[in-house]
Amino acid sequence: MIEEIEHTETVYSVSDITGILKQLIESTPELNGVWVKGEISNLTYHSSGHIYFSLKDEGAVIQAVFFKHANKHLDFKLEEGMSVVVFGGVTVFEKRGSYQFIVYKIRKEGLGELLQKIEKLKEKLHKEGLFAPERKKPLPALPKRIGVVTSPTGAAIRDIIKVAMRRFPNIEIILAPAKVQGEGAVESIVTGIQELNNPQWGVDVIIAGRGGGSFEDLMAFNEEAVVRAFAGSRVPIISAVGHQIDHPLSDLAADVAAPTPSAAAEIAVPVKAELIAAIDNYTMRMMRRLTMMVQSFANRIMLIVRRRVFQNPMSLVENYELALADAENRIQALTHKCITDTKERLSRVRDLELIIKNRLQNYWHIFMMNVSKLEHLSPVSVLKRGYSITLKDSQIVSSIKKIHQGDTVRVIVYDGSMQCDIQLVNEEVSFGKKG
Structure with a gap:
């Protein structure tokens, strides 16, 4: 080793x-x-x-x-x-x-058991979503009336009033007196929050808390009923428990958590002088903008007034009259041209009609001549001139050699046919001779 x-x-x-x-x-x-x-x-x-x-x-x-x-x-x-x-x-x-x-x-x-109890409650309420950011309500920008849940004799209410009046002297403050530690504190805090949620008080924001103390003194703000009252407040609520080390569960359930009651008043109440200054600044900016807009419109109007049409309004009428006369002349010229073109087209159509008529007459004459020729060449015309057609066994007899004495033939003439028996066959041809 x-x-x-x-x-x-x-x-x-x-x-x-x-x-x-x-x-x-x-x-x-x-x-x-x-x-x-x-x-x-x-x-x-x-x-x-x-x-x-x-x-x-x-x-x-x-x-x-x-x-x-x-x-x-x-x-x-x-x-x-x-x-x-x-x-x-x-x-x-x-x-x-x-x-x-x-x-x-x-x-x-x-205090170990208390800490474990608080941690278990914290985990339980977290799972229920009571601390979720999306549940947080925004504080009003300009509250008219503030509700406070705290001891009426403690430093917290004095600090809140002092800060609020310094920042906005016209602010209204309604106190819901409550015990903030010891026996009955939980019920007192819950009742105060619920009372200030009553619409009859017209409260815009609630501050609930106390001015610090030991860990044991703050236990009321770690109780489940109080935490649920903070989370269920219809009115935006600020948790103002003055303790820098330990953050009670009410801080997690409230819409906003402040380290002290004074800080809560700072958060809830705007500074009146700053608001007035902001309004004055906004008003001045709006006035400057409106002045610039008015000046801009005035300049544009002056430019328009200085145009020639406003210096000599009749010139505008004269220009329109000239334009109208020119338009009338062009319309008349176009109308005359359209009529002339139409007449020329009609004349060409009549000439074309005459040509077509003459050609049709020529074609008709040629057609009739051809019809006459066809009629002369037609077997019917030949039969009309005295000729006939002899058939033997449905075959045309074109030679005397195809006929024998005793045969029966069919003779076709112009206006009918006849059946004949051959008595004599003579190979000599004789036209117009007797005997």
Whole structure:
């Protein structure tokens, strides 16, 4: 084993090893973003504002540091031997080769169950969609009346009134008095939100919250009934719980979350002077634009008036008269040309008609001559002149040699036919001789 170690080629420095450990520890999920329970010892408040202490139990101890930017909102004093629950992660301090726990939040022991309860409720309501961004309603740009749900004797209502009146002196504020901690706080807050949602009050936006306090003091704003009242508000609602470290569930359910009641008033109420300045600025810009438009129209009108037609209106009439006369002349010329062309076409049509008629007469004369010739050549015409056709057995007899004494033949003449018996066959031909 020793020989294998001696033959290892890679040699790490101390910084390399601590760097690797730091990377491994800080990238391990189980060591970051976790809650750890223990007892405070070796507590030191440094002049820099950081708080250093050890967190221990029966079996182990770990060094912890609570930096100034994280502990400035701590609402109770840490003491030696105090049992606490801290939230944070493990990191490595390379120069000393040691690890320590960086604290982001700290609670007194006994709050762990409350935290688990809040986380379970948060997960449940998240699944129901109560925290969905699309459920958020926009705040009115210029509210006339603001409803406030908070303690009537606390600093929150005084801060809201002070800021609202400074920003917009004419704003109306309606207070729905409510208990914000302790027994009956949940019912009181829910009732106040529901009451201000009544249309008879004419409230444009609601601010519900309190002026800070310990984790336990804020528990009413983590209760399910209160969170559902925020989510179900018809009127846009701002959650104004003055606590920088812990954001109650009401912040997630509200349309807007403000870190303090004063900040909520800043968000809800516009500055009247700024609105007036914006309106004045808009009015001035509109006046400049209208002035430019009027000037532009005036310039265009002046250009139109300066045209020759407005200097001598009759010139426009004269121009139109000239154009009309020219159009009449062109129409007359075109009409005359159309009539002349039509007459010429009609004349050519008549000449063509005469030519066609003469040609038809010639064709008719030729046709009749041909008909006459055909009639003279026709067998019917020959028969009319006294000739006949002799048939034997439906065959034309063209020679005396085809006839014998005793044969029966058919003789066709112009106006009929006859059947004859041959008594004598004579090969001598005699036309017009007797005997």
